[in-house]
Amino acid sequence: MPESKVxxxxxxxxxxMSLLFMAxxxxxxxxxxxxxxxxxxxxxxxxxxxxxPNSHPVYIGWDNYTRLFSDSNFLASVRVTLIFxxxxxxxxxxxxxxxxxxxxxxxxxxxxxxxxLLIPLMMTPVVVGVLWRTLFxxxxxxxxxxxxxIGIAPQPWVADPVQALPSVIAVEIWQQLPVVVFxxxxxxxxxxxxLYKAARVDGASSWQIFREITxxxxxxxxxxxxxxxxxxxFRVFDIIWTLTFGGPGRTTELLSILIYKSGLQFFxxxxxxxxxxxxxxxxxxxxxxxxxxxxxxxx
Amino acid sequence: MQSTPNYQLRRTIxxxxxxxxxxxVLIVLAFPAYWLVTTAFKYEVDTIVSPPIIVPLRGTxxxxxxxxxxxxxxRFFTNSVIVALTSTGFAILLGSLAAYALAKTYLGFxxxxxxxxxxxxxxxxxxxxxxxxxFIIIRRLGISDTHxxxxxxxxxxxxxxxxxxxxxxxxxxxxxxxxxxxxxxCSLWQxxxxxxxxxxxxxxxxxxxxxxxxxxxxxxxxxxxxxxSAKTLPVVIAGYMSDKFLKWGEMSALASLxxxxxxxxxALTQRYLxxxxxxxxxxx
Numbered sequence: 001m002p003e004s005k006v007x008x009x010x011x012x013x014x015x016x017m018s019l020l021f022m023a024x025x026x027x028x029x030x031x032x033x034x035x036x037x038x039x040x041x042x043x044x045x046x047x048x049x050x051x052x053p054n055s056h057p058v059y060i061g062w063d064n065y066t067r068l069f070s071d072s073n074f075l076a077s078v079r080v081t082l083i084f085x086x087x088x089x090x091x092x093x094x095x096x097x098x099x100x101x102x103x104x105x106x107x108x109x110x111x112x113x114x115x116x117l118l119i120p121l122m123m124t125p126v127v128v129g130v131l132w133r134t135l136f137x138x139x140x141x142x143x144x145x146x147x148x149x150i151g152i153a154p155q156p157w158v159a160d161p162v163q164a165l166p167s168v169i170a171v172e173i174w175q176q177l178p179v180v181v182f183x184x185x186x187x188x189x190x191x192x193x194x195l196y197k198a199a200r201v202d203g204a205s206s207w208q209i210f211r212e213i214t215x216x217x218x219x220x221x222x223x224x225x226x227x228x229x230x231x232x233x234f235r236v237f238d239i240i241w242t243l244t245f246g247g248p249g250r251t252t253e254l255l256s257i258l259i260y261k262s263g264l265q266f267f268x269x270x271x272x273x274x275x276x277x278x279x280x281x282x283x284x285x286x287x288x289x290x291x292x293x294x295x296x297x298x299x
Numbered sequence: 300m301q302s303t304p305n306y307q308l309r310r311t312i313x314x315x316x317x318x319x320x321x322x323x324v325l326i327v328l329a330f331p332a333y334w335l336v337t338t339a340f341k342y343e344v345d346t347i348v349s350p351p352i353i354v355p356l357r358g359t360x361x362x363x364x365x366x367x368x369x370x371x372x373x374r375f376f377t378n379s380v381i382v383a384l385t386s387t388g389f390a391i392l393l394g395s396l397a398a399y400a401l402a403k404t405y406l407g408f409x410x411x412x413x414x415x416x417x418x419x420x421x422x423x424x425x426x427x428x429x430x431x432x433x434f435i436i437i438r439r440l441g442i443s444d445t446h447x448x449x450x451x452x453x454x455x456x457x458x459x460x461x462x463x464x465x466x467x468x469x470x471x472x473x474x475x476x477x478x479x480x481x482x483x484x485c486s487l488w489q490x491x492x493x494x495x496x497x498x499x500x501x502x503x504x505x506x507x508x509x510x511x512x513x514x515x516x517x518x519x520x521x522x523x524x525x526x527x528s529a530k531t532l533p534v535v536i537a538g539y540m541s542d543k544f545l546k547w548g549e550m551s552a553l554a555s556l557x558x559x560x561x562x563x564x565x566a567l568t569q570r571y572l573x574x575x576x577x578x579x580x581x582x583x
Contacts, residue, residue: 014405017487021400022414025393025458032455033421036432043431095324102321109321114569116325119332122565124516126533127554130540131335134547139349142334148350174328183581186573190582224580235425238518242537256427263431264523276428287423291416293580 037280044274050267057270064274074275076250077258080165084254085233088172092229095173096180101210103181104188117178125175129242132171133158136243158244161251168252171239176232180225187221188214220293227290234283255279338551339363346547362552372535372553379531381446382521383514386453390510391503393454394461399491401462402469415463419578422459426519429455434523444529452520457510460578464509467579468502469495505571508564515561532557 044064046057068074103113120128135141136157144154157167191214199209215222237256240246246253246261253261259279263272338346340358366372401411433452442448472495480490496503518533525534536557539550565572573581 011405014403014487018400018403018405021396021487021491022406025397025418025462026414028393029418029421029455029458032451033429036429036436037424039436040429040432099321099324102317106321113321113325116329118565118569118572119562120328122512122561123332123558124518124533124536124554124561126516126518126536127335127558130536130550131331131554133540134338134551135331135334140347140351140547142330142351142353145350145353174331177328179576182573183577186581221581224577228577231423235427237425237427238533241518242540256425259427260430260519260523264434269431269435272431276431280424280428283424284420287420290423291419 040273040276043269044277046270048269050269060270064270065278067271068274068278073250073253073258077253077255080251080253081234081255083165084169084172084236084252085230088169088176089226089229089233091169092173092177092180093226096177096184096225099177099181100184100188101214103185110185113181117181120175121178121182123175125238126242128171128175129239132174132239132243136167158252159248161248164244164248164251168240168243171243172233172236175239176229179232180229183221183225183228184218187218191217223293224290227286227293231283231287231290234279234286335551336555338547339555341548343546343548347545362548363556366549366553366556374528375530375532375535378446378525378529379515379533382449382453382529382531383511385446386450386457386514387507387510389450389454390457390461391507394458394506395465395496395499395503396491398462398465398469399495401466403487405487415466418459418462422456422463422578426456430519430523433520437524443524444526446529448524449521449529449531452524453514453517456517457513460513461506461510463578464506464575465499465502467574467582468499468506471502472498505568505575508568509575512561512564515557 043057045059045061047060047063048057049055099113099117103110123131135143136159138144138154138156138159141157143157148154155163158164195213195217196209199213204212235256236254237260240252240254240257241260244252246257255275256279259272259275262268262275337355339362340360341352341355342357342359342361345352345355345357400406401415404411406414429452437443437448440448476498477490477494480494485493516533517531518537521531522534522537525531532553536550536554539546539553568575
């Protein structure tokens with residue numbers, strides 16, 4: 001047999017084998033991910049209240065979607081979600097950048113900072129929720145005790161319609177700040193050290209070095225951190241569910257909470273599916289940028 | 300370089316301020332965990348007091364005894380272990396096979412990119428968006444409140460993550476050994492079993508730990524799909540909020556026991572943490 005034919009045959013065999021390697025994962029996800037999502041898309045065009053016995057979905061076209069745009073609960077939830085995502089990610093980024101710079105500039109403290117940061121990051125979100133409920137407690141909680149030491153009156157925190165959202169954002173920042181610090185610190189440490197030395201010799205100040213060297217070189221990493229955090233912040237569910245349950249009133253009712261409540265507590269299946277799909281489309285849109293950044297790095 | 304006394308003094312003050320700020324931030328970050336662990340060892344009368352006891356001078360193991368002696372707690376613990384271990388096993392099995400196929404070039408560039416894109420999308424969507432279809436489908440199949448149902452949802456969520464992370468680990472392996480195996484006439488399957496798996500074992504271990512932690516902590520699907528027989532620990536913890544909210548000591552004891560394995564695992568995989576957090580996009 002000529003050698004080239006053997007190569008072609010081997011290549012074909014390896015290709016078939018590769019397809020077989022892929023098949024279980026792809027088939028699994030087709031059943032458990034693609035099918036449920038398409039089913040949910042279908043349901044979003046139907047009206048179906050599952051609490052009514054023997055009820056069946058009734059086709060109503062785009063009604064679920066058009067209704068959403070005049071649904072004050074939905075619009076309020078979109079607003080709360082956007083505030084939650086933008087404020088928490090922005091503050092996480094600012095604080096995270098500061099801590100990352102500190103940690104990397106300070107080899108001695110880096111071990112301690114790492115250990116301390118690992119704790120909130122790895123804590124079960126449900127535990128975070130119940131734990132902070134005890135910390136926020138107006139009479140027995142530690143937070144009101146500490147602010148009392150510096151002369152501030154006890155606050156209601158998560159029990160107050162105005163303070164609830166900022167309180168929840170603070171908890172989110174507490175748990176997710178480490179993500180930003182770890183990733184940015186890794187990015188900073190991979191930057192070429194020669195450039196820094198050269199800049200120092202030229203008499204550049206710390207701020208100049210940060211603005212002219214660190215920031216531009218860190219751009220790809222910053223992009224990954226921001227997109228990752230934005231997508232994750234949209235997903236938050238457990239912390240809010242255990243901390244405020246979306247309340248008081250609807251002041252911390254993020255989209256994920258609203259969808260869960262209307263779908264699985266009030267069983268407005270069609271309406272909740274329509275919300276899910278609108279939510280999905282927004283996340284898809286953001287994630288395309290993230291995936292582009294990922295694929296560029298993997299090439 | 301400047302080194303006038305004035306400049307030196309300014310630097311010292313700046314450094315001091317920086318250290319102080321860092322110390323404050325670290326204390327704020329660490330305090331809640333300290334509060335959780337100390338509450339777990341407090342007597343019941345010491346948990347619900349005003350002002351709260353920040354530094355407890357006496358402690359007890361009573362909370363742990365109560366929590367571990369509660370009926371069914373053994374079952375909930377076993378449920379959590381079964382679900383986390385099985386879903387990790389499945390995700391690693393399916394994921395490492397797929398990742399290896401994607402790491403090689405036999406499938407062609409466009410197809411591999413398309414599959415990777417689709418797979419990542421399935422990981423990125425908010426879990427709540429599939430909550431409703433899962434709930435309905437799993438009820439129709441008659442598998443509500445079973446380990447199997449919960450495992451299915453956990454594998455769905457962790458599989459894309461496993462594939463992406465393993466892909467990075469496989470791409471980092473030295474090519475020479477595999478090339479030698481090709482010359483020796485090893486097939487793709489033989490190379491995977493005898494070369495890639497042994498070499499990639501650290502990567503597999505790290506990925507498995509991340510997957511285990513996700514499943515161990517997962518709450519949304521667990522609370523929606525399980526009620527009695529397959530209930531996992533996060534659902535039990537969340538229950539403390541509704542019916543026994545003032546049992547801070549017991550709640551903290553159970554929560555401490557629950558996060559203990561996670562902390563140990565996290566310490567073991569520290570070196571790969573950033574990789575895991577970024578789907579392999581940023582490497583340490």
